Amino acid sequence: MLEINHVSMSYANGKVKAVDDLSLSLREGEIFGFLGANGAGKTTTIKMLTGILPINCGSISVCGHDISKDAIAAKRSFGYVPDSPVIYDKFTGREYIDFLGDIYGVPMSAREEVCADLLKKFSLSDAFDKRISGYSHGMKQKLAIIGALVHSPSLWVLDEPMMGLDPPSAFALKELMKKHRDAGKTVFFSTHVLDVAEKICDRVAIIGGGKLLLLGDVDEIKAKKGDESLEELFMSVAG
Numbered sequence: 001m002l003e004i005n006h007v008s009m010s011y012a013n014g015k016v017k018a019v020d021d022l023s024l025s026l027r028e029g030e031i032f033g034f035l036g037a038n039g040a041g042k043t044t045t046i047k048m049l050t051g052i053l054p055i056n057c058g059s060i061s062v063c064g065h066d067i068s069k070d071a072i073a074a075k076r077s078f079g080y081v082p083d084s085p086v087i088y089d090k091f092t093g094r095e096y097i098d099f100l101g102d103i104y105g106v107p108m109s110a111r112e113e114v115c116a117d118l119l120k121k122f123s124l125s126d127a128f129d130k131r132i133s134g135y136s137h138g139m140k141q142k143l144a145i146i147g148a149l150v151h152s153p154s155l156w157v158l159d160e161p162m163m164g165l166d167p168p169s170a171f172a173l174k175e176l177m178k179k180h181r182d183a184g185k186t187v188f189f190s191t192h193v194l195d196v197a198e199k200i201c202d203r204v205a206i207i208g209g210g211k212l213l214l215l216g217d218v219d220e221i222k223a224k225k226g227d228e229s230l231e232e233l234f235m236s237v238a239g
Contacts, residue, residue: 001186002026002049002155007058009044009210018044020210021058026155026188031181033201033218034190037238041210042190043083046159049188050080063154076104078155079148083163083190085140089133093124093143096132097150104151111150118146121172138164145173156180158189162196174200198230208238 002024009019019041026032036042047053049060051067051074060067065074087096101111119125122142127135132143141164148156156177162170177187177200191197197204198218206214214221214237218230225233 001028001063002188003059003061004045004049005059005061007045007048007055007060009041009048009053009056017210019048022207022210022212023058024205024212024215026186028154028186029181029184030202031177031187031200032189033197033204034188034207035194035197035204035234035238036190036207040207040238042207043159044210045207046080046157046188046190050078050157051075076151077153078157079151079153081141081144081148081156081158081161083159085137085144087132087140087143087147089131091132092130093128093132093135096143097147100147100150106151114150114152115146118149118176121176122146122169136164138166138169141165142169145176149176154185156185156187156189158187160190160192162191162193194229194231194234204230206234206237213237 004022004024007019007022008017010017022045034042034045044053048055049062049067051071055068062074063077065077067074091099097111097115101108119128124139124142127139132140135143145161161173165173174196180187201218203217205212214233221233222228222230
């Protein structure tokens with residue numbers, strides 16, 4: 001599903017390593033939590049796997065497509081929700097979703113079916129035909145989530161998706177992530193909300209200084225560590 005092989009990324013002419021020889025392999029039908037403190041390398045990794053940043057060393061493939069060599073095919077395989085939604089403000093919500101639907105070749109009937117359910121879940125129906133420039137941060141985040149799912153991607157990538165969401169919307173998002181997993185698809189998301197990761201993730205990875213510090217099944221890791229909470233594990237591993 002997602003293969004990250006010995007990937008590195010450096011800044012400042014190689015003096016600062018944001019990601020250092022990172023390897024991960026994600027399976028179909030799982031929710032995978034990507035955890036780390038600010039500056040650990042989470043967002044840089046996500047920007048590389050989505051093709052936003054070039055890869056200095058190593059390779060990343062999505063559904064068998066190398067993001068560096070076959071970017072279009074790889075990008076058709078995932079939906080991406082960034083940590084700060086950047087959306088065309090002059091569009092209405094409907095125009096933005098139609099724009100994405102056109103890019104991914106989603107039939108009008110299919111995109112309307114997806115939107116009808118998600119707009120209701122996120123209480124966004126009344127604002128759907130209004131300009132995005134009038135949306136709050138939380139409303140833009142909800143629209144970005146809907147846009148990422150309009151083409152029913154095999155891999156759903158989210159970077160700190162809970163930011164800006166009210167409690168009902170955060171609950172709806174968690175349920176959508178579980179639904180995506182239960183359909184045999186994969187969710188890869190970074191988060192600082194460790195209790196959420198503990199409750200919904202099948203596996204987690206903790207990184208620090210761009211390096212992989214801990215990887216495994218949540219329940220198995222906790223059992224080996226004496227049933228510590230994920231927060232306690234994170235503090236012991238990443239400090």
